[in-house]
Amino acid sequence: xxxxxxxxxxxxxxxxxxxxxxxxxxxxxxxxxxxxxxxxxxxxxxxxxxxxxxxxxxxxxxxxxxxxxxxxxxxxxxxxxxxxxxxxxxxxxxxxxxxxxxxxxxxxxxxxxxxxxxxxxxxxxxxxxxxxxxxxxxxxxxxxxxxxxxxxxxxxxxxxxxxxxxxxxxxxxxxxxxxxxxxxxxxxxxxxxxxxxxxxxxxxxxxxxxxxxxxxxxxxxxxxxxxxxxxxxxxxxxxxxxxxxxxxxxxxxxxxxxxxxxxxxxxxxxxxxxxxxxxxxxxxxxxxxxxxxxxxxxxxxxxxxxxxxxxxxxxxxxxxxxxxxxxxxxxxxxxxxxxx
Numbered sequence: 051x052x053x054x055x056x057x058x059x060x061x062x063x064x065x066x067x068x069x070x071x072x073x074x075x076x077x078x079x080x081x082x083x084x085x086x087x088x089x090x091x092x093x094x095x096x097x098x099x100x101x102x103x104x105x106x107x108x109x110x111x112x113x114x115x116x117x118x119x120x121x122x123x124x125x126x127x128x129x130x131x132x133x134x135x136x137x138x139x140x141x142x143x144x145x146x147x148x149x150x151x152x153x154x155x156x157x158x159x160x161x162x163x164x165x166x167x168x169x170x171x172x173x174x175x176x177x178x179x180x181x182x183x184x185x186x187x188x189x190x191x192x193x194x195x196x197x198x199x200x201x202x203x204x205x206x207x208x209x210x211x212x213x214x215x216x217x218x219x220x221x222x223x224x225x226x227x228x229x230x231x232x233x234x235x236x237x238x239x240x241x242x243x244x245x246x247x248x249x250x251x252x253x254x255x256x257x258x259x260x261x262x263x264x265x266x267x268x269x270x271x272x273x274x275x276x277x278x279x280x281x282x283x284x285x286x287x288x289x290x291x292x293x294x295x296x297x298x299x300x301x302x303x304x305x306x307x308x309x310x311x312x313x314x315x316x317x318x319x320x321x322x323x324x325x326x327x328x329x330x331x332x333x334x335x336x337x338x339x340x341x342x343x344x345x346x347x348x349x350x351x352x353x354x355x356x357x358x359x360x361x362x363x364x365x366x367x368x369x370x371x372x373x374x375x376x377x378x379x380x381x382x383x384x385x386x387x388x389x390x
Contacts, residue, residue: 051267066107078100140163164220289305
């Protein structure tokens with residue numbers, strides 16, 4: 051839900067309905083006047099503003115998603131903890147040192163995002179050995195998610211890497227650590243979850259909850275532009291494709307002229323203002339991923355594109371978060387009744 055797709059407006063609306071609202075830290079300083087000249091400080095300032103604005107709008111739970119791959123990862127983590135954020139979700143790499151940023155007065159919960167049981171084991175083992183700390187929960191993100199994916203292009207369509215399988219793998223890993231520590235580690239399923247029936251499926255499998263993104267893009271409160279939301283409403287299933295991103299990972303996006311031009315080898319001239327993603331091969335890239343996503347968020351899709359989950363084509367109208375939560379609850383209850 052970055053760049054700028056989920057900020058204080060959407061996060062607070064979700065929190066007000068009893069969910070955990072999440073602010074994306076990626077490129078969050080894009081609206082600051084000095085974003086291009088003072089990248090680090092602009093992002094820190096913007097993150098503080100968004101957390102404060104969310105707090106003014108809700109008394110619910112607010113989290114921040116901070117990618118490990120961000121060059122300013124440490125600054126974003128420190129700022130979030132300093133602002134008393136409830137939860138930090140962290141993926142796009144292994145957040146092996148995340149607990150080191152906590153202090154004795156910190157109340158922030160730490161939740162890694164993983165794509166395999168092995169990844170969870172690596173994180174949990176390191177946190178326990180080095181910091182005597184275990185994850186407060188874990189998000190298991192499958193290959194049907196939108197945006198950058200923690201899989202190779204071959205793994206995305208391989209049944210061995212389906213969300214069903216990796217949720218089971220991570221559940222097995224968490225049970226081992228729960229037995230050792232006595233601490234519960236809730237597993238949260240993510241990636242391609244779209245309906246109340248999907249929610250029921252993963253709760254029955256043993257997950258404690260789900261993370262949803264794509265379906266919340268087409269809400270009134272989503273922080274992206276109307277044009278961004280319309281790209282979801284207007285797309286067909288075949289328009290959603292896997293692209294190779296300049297950051298070295300595959301990503302799922304809605305194909306448009308911008309991406310077709312890139313595929314044909316047309317270079318989109320740009321100047322890298324700040325090496326914002328550690329793995330980005332910006333010297334060889336034909337376009338700037340951050341600028342393309344900022345343009346899309348603003349509705350300038352001629353110079354950018356929208357990331358989207360595999361189910362984005364199912365969106366047919368823009369509704370409020372309140373209405374969406376109500377629909378999801380109805381879908382869940384109907385599915386529960388049919389499964390009784």
